[in-house]
Amino acid sequence: MTVYYTDQHEWLSVEGGIATVGITRHAAEQLGDVVFVELPAAGRALAAKGEAAVVESVKAASDVYAPVSGEVVESNDAVAAEPAKVNEDPEGAGWFFRMKLADEGELKGLMDKAAYDAFVEANG
Amino acid sequence: MAEPKKTQLNALHRELGGKMVEFAGYDMPVQYPSGVLREHLHTRAACGLFDVSHMGQGAILGAGAAAAFEALVPGAIQELKPGQTRYTLLLNDKGGIRDDLMVTRPAGDTDFSALLVVVNAGCKDADFAHIAAGLGPRFAVERYEDRALLALQGPLASAVLARHCPEAAAMKFMTVARLKVMGLDCTLWRSGYTGEDGFEISVPGEAAEGFARRLLAEPEVLPIGLGARDSLRLEAGLCLYGHDLDETTTPVEAALTWAIGKRRKMERNFPGADIVMGQLFDGAPRKRVGIVPLEKAPAREGTEIRSEAGETIGIVTSGGFGPTVNGPIAMGYVPPAFADDGTPLLLVVRGQARPARVAPMPFAPHRYFRG
Structure with missing residues (x-):
């Protein structure tokens, strides 16, 4: 299992051609208390950098983009029912959806943890 | 900037x-x-x-301040008792709302020689200039x-x-x-x-x-x-100026007719009184209502409101998640035919029309201390 990060503050954990996707702890802290998530249904085709999900705090709505291309195989019903899980465990139980990768080559453009932490540091 | x-x-x-x-x-x-x-x-x-x-905190000073201030607002300011405060509206000549504000008769005032006002931050320079110009040189307008x-x-x-x-x-x-x-x-x-x-x-x-x-x-x-x-x-169902109220919105449209004094309705001498009183008797083209989305997605300011038949009928002016209600809530403007409590509506959130209904406000009960 390898974990990648994007400059849009998503993480994806890849194993056997399936990526589990969520938002990073940094993103969850910036958003504040999450009160609503809208997740893509299984079977939906996602294009890399296209809109995939929506996460809303009391104050505002934010888009979550697909880090890579592929097809949604599962969305996290538990987080849809209890959006606070995104704040409690953003990089674990607060995952958003799982997708089957269309092209593992797209992962090459993404960051590892050290690079992402440096990116967050630099972009304050 | x-x-x-x-x-x-x-x-x-x-x-x-x-x-x-x-x-x-x-x-x-x-x-x-x-x-x-x-x-x-x-x-x-x-x-x-x-x-x-x-x-913006300020005061209007000069004998007869309440009567003079009534030229700018629809509230019954002369009926204020010493130590009483009231919500009122600065109106333009078309009955549109320039700002909403609190006006107070100080506790020790016996002859209406002073009124305290508190106005919105975003409007305060314009408000105090408008008040000073409207009242003329017999009154001093102070800012604190x-x-x-x-x-x-x-x-x-x-x-x-x-x-x-x-x-x-x-x-x-x-x-x-x-x-x-x-x-x-x-x-x-x-x-x-x-x-x-x-x-x-x-x-x-x-x-x-x-x-x-x-x-x-x-x-x-x-x-x-x-x-x-x-x-x-x-x-609490309260309006935010610049969002739920603006210069194109009248007190009747904004469902703030309770802020028009009974005597003022008869006298019809506040700014835009003909338009406002006409709407009061004949109906206004739109009305501010509370809206509860029936699904979980919040509908934010600017969300298009449609009738069940799919026709565009209005817009959400404030909307989001209500933590005490524990769900999405909104307010917005719709034609009177769609303004009754319980009327089904559609809210277009991210391109998708989602069910909602008109609901009474406040969404969370007021709990004021009335003694």
Whole structure:
């Protein structure tokens, strides 16, 4: 299992051609208390950098983009029912959806943890 | 762009970890580390302290101030008793709302020689210029920019404030008093904009930080930012100027006809009275209503409202998640045929029409102290 990060503050954990996707702890802290998530249904085709999900705090709505291309195989019903899980465990139980990768080559453009932490540091 | 202005509590907001944003030209905390949700719920359960010093405090001085001020607003200002305060509206010649404000007859006033006003931050320069021009040279319009304004809101606000000013607890909703609090000369109103019991307190600016620190040292009190102020007032069904009200909106459309005095309706001598009274009798083209989305997705400001038949009929002017309601809530404008409670509507959120219905406001019950 390898974990990648994007400059849009998503993480994806890849194993056997399936990526589990969520938002990073940094993103969850910036958003504040999450009160609503809208997740893509299984079977939906996602294009890399296209809109995939929506996460809303009391104050505002934010888009979550697909880090890579592929097809949604599962969305996290538990987080849809209890959006606070995104704040409690953003990089674990607060995952958003799982997708089957269309092209593992797209992962090459993404960051590892050290690079992402440096990116967050630099972009304050 | 000009550097945002700072209230007397700016350094304290930063020290408390406030997340600062520009609002109405001021550098203000949108939330503190507890976050909007906790700040909102704490205010409803206990007590929150809000810095509203960006708002415009002032006074109209001169004999006959109330009668003169009535030329600018539809409220029955001459009916105010000493020590009473009232919500009213500055109207333009078409009956459109220039601003909403609180107007107060000071407790000691016997001859209407003074009125206190508190107006919105974003409108205050224009408001005071408009008031001065409208009243003419017989009246002096003063501004109290050297004073801070703090709101202490929530069911425990009275008990907390009584420790520093025992007389405050006996004040009733929408009254004012000049009292010593912590030894400081303060003007206190039993009012606020959260739907809860509470006070708004005008404090000498140089003493405001120490005053706020002593209130925050009380175990019941949390500092509350603009984010929770907005969700609290939305649940209370209260309008935010520039969003739910503007120069193109009349009091009838805004469902604020209760702010038009009975005598004023007969006299028809407030700005735009012909248009406003015409709407009152014949109906207005649109009306502000409460809206509850039936699914979980919040509908934000600007969301298109459609009839069940799919026709575009209006727009959401405030909307989001109500922490006390524990679900999405909104207000917006629809034609009168769609304004009855329970009327089904559709809200277009991210391109998808989602079911909603017209609902009575407030969404969370008002809990004012009326004695």
